[in-house]
Amino acid sequence: NAGVMQNPRHLVRRRGQEARLRCSPMKGHSHVYWYRQLPEEGLKFMVYLQKENIIDESGMPKERFSAEFPKEGPSILRIQQVVRGDSAAYFCASSRGGTEKLFFGSGTQLSVL
Amino acid sequence: SQQGEEDPQALSIQEGENATMNCSYKTSINNLQWYRQNSGRGLVHLILIRSNEREKHSGRLRVTLDTSKKSSSLLITASRAADTASYFCATANFGNEKLTFGTGTRLTIIP
Numbered sequence: 001n002a003g004v005m006q007n008p009r010h011l012v013r014r015r016g017q018e019a020r021l022r023c024s025p026m027k028g029h030s031h032v033y034w035y036r037q038l039p040e041e042g043l044k045f046m047v048y049l050q051k052e053n054i055i056d057e058s059g060m061p062k063e064r065f066s067a068e069f070p071k072e073g074p075s076i077l078r079i080q081q082v083v084r085g086d087s088a089a090y091f092c093a094s095s096r097g098g099t100e101k102l103f104f105g106s107g108t109q110l111s112v113l
Numbered sequence: 114s115q116q117g118e119e120d121p122q123a124l125s126i127q128e129g130e131n132a133t134m135n136c137s138y139k140t141s142i143n144n145l146q147w148y149r150q151n152s153g154r155g156l157v158h159l160i161l162i163r164s165n166e167r168e169k170h171s172g173r174l175r176v177t178l179d180t181s182k183k184s185s186s187l188l189i190t191a192s193r194a195a196d197t198a199s200y201f202c203a204t205a206n207f208g209n210e211k212l213t214f215g216t217g218t219r220l221t222i223i224p
Contacts, residue, residue: 004155033211042201043156043214056211091155099205099212100144104155 002027004094005074006105014113019079019086021108025094032075033093033102034067043091049075082112118215119202125221132189134218136202137182143205145178146212147187150199159187159200189220197222 005024013019025032030051035043045059049069060067064082069075079086089109093102120135136145144163148156162169162178162185169176175188189196199219203212 035214042216045211045213048211093156099210100161101146101158102156102212104148104157106155107153 004029004092004103004105006090006092006108008108009106010109010111012111012113013082015083016081019082019110019112021077021079021090021092021110022074023077023092023094023105024074025092026103029094029096029103031095031097032069033095034075034077035091035093037089037091037107046077046090079110082110084112086110087112119200119218121218122216123219123221125223126192128192128194128222128224130192132192132196132220132222134187134200134220136185136187136215138185138202138204138215139183140204140206142180143207145176145185146203146205147174147176147185148201148203148214150201150217152198156201192220192222194222194224196220 004026007022011019032049034046036046037043047060047067048056052071064080066078089107091104091107093104095102118137126132142164144161146161147159149159150156160171160174160176162176173190178185199217201217202215205212
């Protein structure tokens with residue numbers, strides 16, 4: 001019974017390139033959350049999705065960032081034209097519904113050179 | 114905006130001692146949760162306390178909630194080296210389907 005799977009574990013991009021982060025939720029979970037964490041800081045909410053729908057994207061920067069959770073396949077967090085300030089750990093979490101217990105993946109560490 | 118603020122930011126204690134961490138928040142909540150994060154890993158859910166509860170236990174963990182003061186505390190009894198990690202509180206507001214995390218307490222258990 002695999003947990004939340006995120007890949008890649010580490011991603012290095014040069015400024016201006018695109019970063020695509022993938023998240024496969026736990027089996028039976030249809031709710032996905034993306035969070036960003038800077039070193040020595042807490043997690044900042046980015047976006048909450050259900051299958052094929054964005055429910056809350058209030059934490060997403062208005063430009064360059066997008067997220068999707070298609071009917072089939074993993075959730076994708078996409079960052080276009082990355083800048084150094086995008087360097088962070090990006091965590092995905094899933095749940096059956098609601099926020100009473102989130103299951104987290106191991107994160108993707110994005111480094112922008 | 115950051116909902117939860119943990120205190121202290123860092124805590125070092127001897128193995129076997131009790132560790133207490135505090136969390137304050139700003140707005141009314143539906144529930145409050147505590148998570149643990151080992152270095153470089155994802156968060157693991159520890160315990161949830163609802164807004165109508167005052168205290169909850171799970172193994173060596175004890176959580177209290179004071180909604181009048183908008184604060185919670187996490188007590189870990191008889192600490193072990195394996196308890197070394199960062200601990201975060203997270204709040205869920207009514208009608209708001211997302212968890213807002215605090216800044217965390219970095220706990221170090223000295224063998």
